[in-house]
Amino acid sequence: AQSVSQHNHHVILSEAASLELGCNYSYGGTVNLFWYVQYPGQHLQLLLKYFSGDPLVKGIKGFEAEFIKSKFSFNLRKPSVQWSDTAEYFCAVNVAGGGADGLTFGKGTHLIIQP
Amino acid sequence: GAVVSQHPSWVICKSGTSVKIECRSLDFQATTMFWYRQFPKQSLMLMATSNEGSKATYEQGVEKDKFLINHASLTLSTLTVTSAHPEDSSFYICSARDYLETQYFGPGTRLLVL
Numbered sequence: 001a002q003s004v005s006q007h008n009h010h011v012i013l014s015e016a017a018s019l020e021l022g023c024n025y026s027y028g029g030t031v032n033l034f035w036y037v038q039y040p041g042q043h044l045q046l047l048l049k050y051f052s053g054d055p056l057v058k059g060i061k062g063f064e065a066e067f068i069k070s071k072f073s074f075n076l077r078k079p080s081v082q083w084s085d086t087a088e089y090f091c092a093v094n095v096a097g098g099g100a101d102g103l104t105f106g107k108g109t110h111l112i113i114q115p
Numbered sequence: 116g117a118v119v120s121q122h123p124s125w126v127i128c129k130s131g132t133s134v135k136i137e138c139r140s141l142d143f144q145a146t147t148m149f150w151y152r153q154f155p156k157q158s159l160m161l162m163a164t165s166n167e168g169s170k171a172t173y174e175q176g177v178e179k180d181k182f183l184i185n186h187a188s189l190t191l192s193t194l195t196v197t198s199a200h201p202e203d204s205s206f207y208i209c210s211a212r213d214y215l216e217t218q219y220f221g222p223g224t225r226l227l228v229l
Contacts, residue, residue, distance in 0.1 A: 034217075034218075043208070044159075051216070101164075103161065
């Protein structure tokens with residue numbers, strides 16, 4: 001079974017700082033990778049996803065993530081954060097081509113942006 | 116696009132009663148939907164996979180007789196928590212998978228069993 005590890009449980013940054021949230025997974029085969037965001041009081045929203053192809057994927061709201069297969073990593077980045085980026089961020093994986101495969105989530109990173 | 120709704124958004128019930136939660140994909144068809152459970156300040160845990168027209172697949176440790184799942188159409192899946200007890204109190208979230216294998220999540224249902 002696959003597992004996901006998010007190293008930073010709480011991150012506090014000032015506005016305009018650069019962001020990188022770590023995500024590592026363990027699985028012997030090919031996976032699909034996702035980052036979801038949960039703003040306070042709202043439901044999970046998809047930020048970006050990687051299935052195949054260019055390992056650098058761009059998502060909504062200026063976020064991007066890079067898949068490094070050799071490191072089993074899919075770190076999320078944003079060059080300049082805003083106060084509105086305050087939220088919980090979840091990395092998730094499932095088995096590629098698995099069809100009806102549910103997601104395995106990391107424990108989440110609580111990001112707080114100070115104005 | 117890709118909107119998923121859940122109803123009710125919250126429910127309070129007495130111990131021993133059953134509670135039904137609906138999950139709908141509003142603007143796309145979903146042959147597969149998923150049910151997750153989220154405890155306070157924790158991540159989502161997959162409970163079961165709901166397949167239209169067939170039996171649900173439950174994750175290890177999830178009681179299928181306790182959590183009944185019905186996926187009667189391409190846009191609706193229901194989760195019934197039978198004979199609910201206080202330990203079943205949680206946040207239940209569904210997702211619907213589109214044809215590109217991306218899951219879109221509902222807003223969740225908060226269940227409190229007294």
